[in-house]
Structures are given as structure tokens and as C-alpha cells.
Amino acid sequence: MQAPTREALRARPPLRFRAGRNATKADIFLWELDGVRLVVKDYAPRPRWVRATMGRAMVRxxxxxxxxxxxxxxxxxxxxxxxxxxFAVEFVEGRDLSHFRPGEVSVEFFRKLLQLLESVHKAGVAQGDIHHRDVLVGPDDEPFLVDFSTAAFQQGPAGSWRRMIFQAACGSDRRAVLKLKHRHVPHSLTGAEHHELTHPPTWYRLGKRIRSLWRAGRRK
Ligand SMILES: Nc1ncnc2c1ncn2[C@@H]1O[C@H](COP(=O)(O)OP(=O)(O)O)[C@@H](O)[C@H]1O
Ligand SMILES: [Mg+2]
Structure with missing residues (x-):
């Protein structure tokens, strides 16, 4: 499994899977070669100012x-x-959670998704902005998580602001997944999970405000 070169992409334009939803979002392409299917996330079609700033940073x-x-x-x-x-990653056969109505995805799926999220955080990465389109129902109903363009990383000494940002991002990921669980299989939410959802920490309310300002900025 190898990412195509820019020359290969130009020579054989891939199938556009999803155009960037606004001027700052990458285009998502499906690239298929010798039976291997990849998703290519590409900021090259974006305006120069986006490419030079957030495009490169987000890819990194x-x-x-x-x-x-x-x-x-x-x-x-x-x-x-x-x-x-x-860059390119494996194409996951399946659909994202936005295509499913409440009750169509199993309780087991959300148990595995919460477990996956815990492993992601243990590996030192927080996704940072989990959305129902970033959660894929893959083959055999296995959960997949994508879109790490807003990821935070575990770095810096304990107690440092970098560490606090990472911890806040982990907390926000968990809340996002619990909200999805609440939307799809509400009866399966445990008492503790329900308490977590109804008692957001102060940093979360503040963070939500900052994130909505950041999104409004990206939408412009
Ligand atoms: N590896 C993948 N396999 C299948 N679909 C994917 C994959 N990566 C992304 N997608 C689909 O493309 C959509 C957009 O990709 P994403 O990385 O979330 O970009 P954006 O920054 O525009 O939200 C996702 O919501 C998902 O439905
Ligand atoms: Mg996304």
C-alpha cells in the first residue's frame, strides 16, 4: 500500500469522493490501483493562502x-x-454514522468505539473534533475513526499547558462519542455516562465557545 505521487495523481485523475466543504477544507479522493483502494486527502486545489498556512500544517x-x-x-x-x-490512507469500506438512524447501529458498536477512543488516547493522540461523519461503520460493523486534522498530542511535562490542552481534547472526544451513543442507542447509556454528559466541566463550556469561533473563522 503506497501513496500515489503527485505526477501519478495528475496523470490519472482520481475519483473525487468529496469536494472540500469550504475554502479551507481538503478534497477527498478515492484512488484505486491494482485492487488497492486509498483515500487521498488533498489541499492542493485550495487557494494559495490556505495551502501555505493551514493546508501544510493540517497535513503535518x-x-x-x-x-x-x-x-x-x-x-x-x-x-x-x-x-x-x-497524504493517503486505506479506504474503509462502509458508511459514516451520519447515514444511520437511531437504533440502526448496535450497542456493541458503541462499546467498541469507546474502547477504540481509549486506545487512541493511550497512544498519545486526541482527535479533537469528533463528528458523526468521522466515525465509520466498517466491514463487520467494526468502528473506524478518521480525520485527525485537529488532533492534539500528548507532549510537555505533566501540569504544563500543552498537557492540559491534550487532556481537554481527550475529554471533548469522549463527550462527543457519548453524545453519539446517546443519539443512536440512548437506552444503553450507563448512569455514569449520563452523569458525564449532563455535567460538562467548565473547560468544556469555554472550549466549546472557542471552537465555535474557530469554526466560524474556517467557514469564512
Ligand atoms: N479512510 C477513509 N475511508 C473511507 N471514508 C473516509 C476515509 N477518510 C475519510 N472518509 C470520509 O470522507 C469524509 C471527509 O474526510 P475527513 O478526513 O473527515 O475530512 P474533513 O476535514 O473534510 O472533515 C469523512 O467524513 C468520511 O466520511
Ligand atoms: Mg471530518
């Missing part, structure tokens, strides 16, 4: 996360970087 961040998480089932295999603006 996401590649770093995928490299750290390569041993985990539930994280697509990393195929390599195309260049500083694009």
Missing part, C-alpha cells in the same frame, strides 16, 4: 497522528504522504 498534524496510531485496529492504515499538501 494528521500524518503525525496516523503514524502514532498505526498499530490500532479501527484506524485506517497510513499509506504515505503524496507531498506537503496531501
Amino acid at each position: 498534524r494528521e500524518v503525525r497522528a496516523y503514524r502514532l496510531l498505526q498499530d490500532l485496529a479501527g484506524i485506517p492504515r497510513f499509506a504515505g504522504q503524496v507531498d506537503s499538501l496531501a
